[in-house]
Structure formats: C-alpha cells, structure tokens
Amino acid sequence: MPDDHSFLEVRDLKIHFPTDDGVVKSVDGLSFSLDRGRTLGIVGESGSGKSVTSLGVLGLHNKRNARVSGEIWLDGTELVDAPPETVRKMRGRKMAMIFQDPLSAMHPYYTVGRQIIEAYRVHNDVSKSVARKHAIDMLGRVGIPQPERRVDDYPHQFSGGMRQRAMIAMALSCDPELLIADEPTTALDVTVQAQILDLMRTLQQEFNSALIIITHDLGVVAELADDVLVMYAGQCGEYGRATTIFERPEYPYTWGLLGSMPRLDRVVAERLLPIAGAPPSLINVPSGCTFHPRCPYEPLTGGLGRTEHPELVDAGGGHLVRCHLPIAVRRRIWAEEIKPKMEGQ
C-alpha cells in the first residue's frame, strides 16, 4: 500500500512490446495519481502511449506479447502483479472504460440492452428482468429518449451520439469508481461532442468517480480536466494542474500542442503553429531528450538535448516538466515568444 493515499496511484509503469525489430517501449516509466471526483486529462499525439496506458490500467494487454512492469494501485489493490482473475473481477465493476468508436466497440449482433445487461450481470447476481430494468434506467440516465423501447435496438440503429451515450451507460452500469474514456468524442460531430462532454461531467459528479480522459484534443481537456498529463514517446513530458498548464506551460512540446489547436478567438490571418517532424520511433528512441529532433529550442541547451535525457523535475507547486532549459528561460520563451503568437498579437 503506498503511503500516498490517492485512489489511483500509477508508479513507474512500463509497457513494452518485444517484436522482431526490437522492443517497442510504448509506455516507459509513467507515474501519476488521481483521486475520486477528480479528472485527469492525458494528452499526446498518436503513438505517444496514452491508449496503451489506459488499457494497461485495465489489464487488457495480452501477457504473451506485452511486458508490463511497475505498480498500479487502485483503492489499495496492486494490479500489475495481481492474478488475472482478480483484475478481471475488478474490470467493469471497479474500473470501466469508454471507447473511441462506439460503433465498432459494441457487438453488432446483440441489442444495446443485452450488452448492458451482460455487463451488469457479470458482477451482480440478479435475474434478467432486474438487469433489464437497470439497463433501461441507465439508458434513461444518459439521456436516451424512450429507453424502454430503445433497449431492444441494435447499435447500428442508434445515431453516433446516442451510441456513445449507450456506451457510457454500459460503462457506468456497475457504478465503477474509476472511469477511463479513450477519445470519447473523437468520432462524433462537434455539436454532439459538447453534449457528451457535458453528460460526462454531470455523471462524474453524480457517481463521484475518478475520471481519466485520454485525448489529443486540448479543448476537451480544458473543458473537463483538473489535472493534465502530457505524454511524449511513452513518457510524461509535463504534468500538473490544468490551470497551470493552460496558463503557463513549460514543456516545448506542450507549446506545440497548444499552437496547433485551431481557435476561433484567434486572428484569422494567424496560421496554426504545427509541431515540425513526425512522432519518434518507439524502438529506436532519439538520443538525449526524446523531443530534441523536433524542438526549436534545442540549440539553447548547449548540446545537452542531444546527449542527455532530462529528468522530470518539479518547476514549482507540483508542476513537473521534463526539459533541459532552465526554468527562467522556459518562462521567458513562453511569455515573450509563444503566448503573444497564440493570442495573435
């Protein structure tokens, strides 16, 4: 039991996949913690390891092709070394997951109701009719109209937004204390996205669960998260309070993420500021700082960025940053170069 009594405590999590070409280090030493009633946003581009992390917490990696190490404490139980049966019994009941594309994430051959009933009955010894009432109740709570009729519909008969609502109803059916949403709104229309985010915020308050939102969309994070964890190449690049990270980000990659986010309040002539280059290989990780090949401020480190991998250091008030640049330099660059551009001044 960790001395820190957070509800979810992830310590030095490593998820490696041995392949013929070498070991893919999808997650390489990740630590974070989360309490009930709070929301953590994990942000990063494709391949940064955010989805692998969430599947790792649920223990959904195949032991035959994934090597998982480190510690995951959920409400006092360690999950990485726990027997698979223990973790299975916690899945769905203690921790649940909402997936990105509800059309492919729900079984096409079973009705929505049947899939929710199944999720409920794995962990609750109740009759089918009781479970069915519960399923209808859950569908109603996530805002599906006429739930007693829609419960017998198949996923393909639902619209995209309704399907995601049904997916959320299924995830919440056993009242889980930890809810992980992996890109919950990516497959949806913008108007529906807002509804779903709103729904998730309401339900989180209602169920008082710990919520992890995994996304590449900083808008979603700004909307929901209390804490933000920016992932790069399987590691944490920056971690802290959402307010701090949106007001005063110190990791050059986070600047890039913020700069590449289209904003309506920005002057139209202002171009987006994309991050140069491509995500790094997770087999042959770049030497030194993993972000240095794409970092415009690498010359300022005096060669350190190429040779040495920076540690995750507290920049004050629990705001962790993995960067060679001195704190003063980072703050000056943000205040004098990046922020004015972002605001289009």
Added chain:
Amino acid sequence: MVTFIIRRLIGAVLTLLIVSMITFGIFYLVPRWVGATAADLASRYVGRTANAEQVAAAVKALGLDKPFYVQYWSWLKAIFVGQDVNTGTAIDHCPAPCLGYSFIGRNPVWPDLLDRLPVTASLAFGAAIIWLLSGVAIGVLSALRRGSVFDRAAMGVALGGVSLPIFWTGIVCLVIFSYGLGWTAPGGTYTPIQQNPATWAYDMILPWITLALLFSAAYARLTRAGMLETMGEDYIRTARAKGLQERTVVTRHGLRAALTPIVTIFGLDVGLLLGGAVLTESTFSLPGLGKYAIDGIIASDMPKVMGVTLLAAFFVVVANLIVDVLYAVIDPRVRLS
C-alpha cells in the same frame, strides 16, 4: 420477412427453370449441334445393347423428331403432369413428377431417386455434423493458440485433408479400419435408420469420416481465419473491459461473429452434397444418388443422369434460400426488405 421469402421463392423458381433449360440443352441440344442424329441421341437413352427398333421407338417416345422447343415443353410438362412413354413394345405411364423415364430399366426415374435419397441424406447430414463440430472446434483452438505446436500441427493436417482426394483417403480408411482392424463395415451395405440405427451408423461411420475429413479441414482453416479476425475487433476489447470471463468472450462474442460466413458455406455444402456425393458413394459402393448418376452414365442411361442433375439443382437452390433467410437471423444488420 414474408415479402423477402416470397421474392426469394420466385427467384428460386426462376433459377430452377433456367437450370432445367441448361440441363435440357446439354442433353438434347448440344449433341445435335455437333452433328449427332436423332437416332444417335436416342441410342444414349436405351443402352448399348438396344436394337434399331428400340432406338426408333425411343426417338418417337422422346420426341427427338420434333422441334427442340416442343421437346423442351413436353419434357418440362412431364415434370408437372406426367406423361405416357412408348417403350417400343408397350406404353408405360410416368407419373408426375416425371423427372425422366429409364428405357433400360423400363421404369420412371423419380421412385428410384426417392429410394436413393435417404442414403445420400444420411451420408451428407452425418458427415456434416462431424465436420462442423470438429472443424469449428479445431479452428477456434488454433486461432486462440496461434503459432503454437497445436496450431501448426492442426493446420498441417488440415492442408493434407484438403489436398487428399476422397477416393484415396476412403480406400486407405477401408484397408486399415475395415479389412485390417475389422472395426467398420467393408462398404457396399446400407441399413435404413428406421430399421436399425446402430447398424445404420456402423455402415455409415467410415464414409462419414472420410467425407468429413475433407470438409472439416476446410472448415478448420475457415474458422481459424474468422476467429483471428473477430478476436482483434474492438467489441472483443469491450467485452473484456466489461470483466467477462475469457470463455464467454471467445464463444459469445468472438465465435458468434466468426460463424456467419461458416453458416453460409455450410448450407451450400450440405445442399450440394444432397445432390449426391459421387466420389464417396462410389468409393464405398453406397447406393445413393451420386452412385445412381454414375451407374446411369456408365450404362448410357441418360434419364437417370438428368433426374439426379435436376434434383441436385433443386437442393442447391433450396439451400441458398435457407442460407439467405438464416443470414438475417444471424446478423441483425442484414435487412430483409
């Protein structure tokens, strides 16, 4: 649903009509185009030992001296209302459904077909159950243990099973299990199931296994491929995330989806086999439809061959119809309208 079935039924009838035209064309028209005379053609219907008088009678009886559309019409009409057949020495009646009249045996073909059908059906359904169960089970295990010794061994055997012809495996099985070990019947006998189920199974077990070996190999490979695909689907991950037991995930979520194409092919295979498992029946001398057709070919008794051809086409069309309806039952995304 009802409209769908009615529409498919109409389609099935049209298909059968076209099949009947093609069958008629192959047996009556094509030989004439390549130069056969009416007498040449008739001789194929009365056997090799027939004399000129019998041949002439057959020409008349078959209407080979009339225009082809008249011939087709009277042939088709006979199926529904029957016809009188002049055998040269007497006039015999071939009642509906008159799928042909054997001039050699001097009897309508249909009752013969009815006699033979239970043998072929026993063979087809018995083998089908064996190959479906074994093929799917092996395929699922192979997919779950992809790359393991079991997987490689099973797929190796499956490749062999698909490649080996029935007349070879059949004879090898006969030599080993019947003549060598004496465990099974030596072939050539058939006991109706209603007479003695045990003897029936004893007579059929070797043909079943021989036929099933060929098919279960194909089904194992098919199931394996299907399972590998469905087990990688997102909804399988969802099922696991719900905390379902792995057994439930595999059967209720994985196999359920992988079974769809298997059901389709299974229906067509059984339909096809009901028209006669020619090689198996010949190898084991089983008096089924396939053997009947072969006997007809050897004896130049074309009405027998035509009768079996039409009946086989009927089974394939019906199997197709059933598969189409089943598809909608299995996959709710298929709309029957």
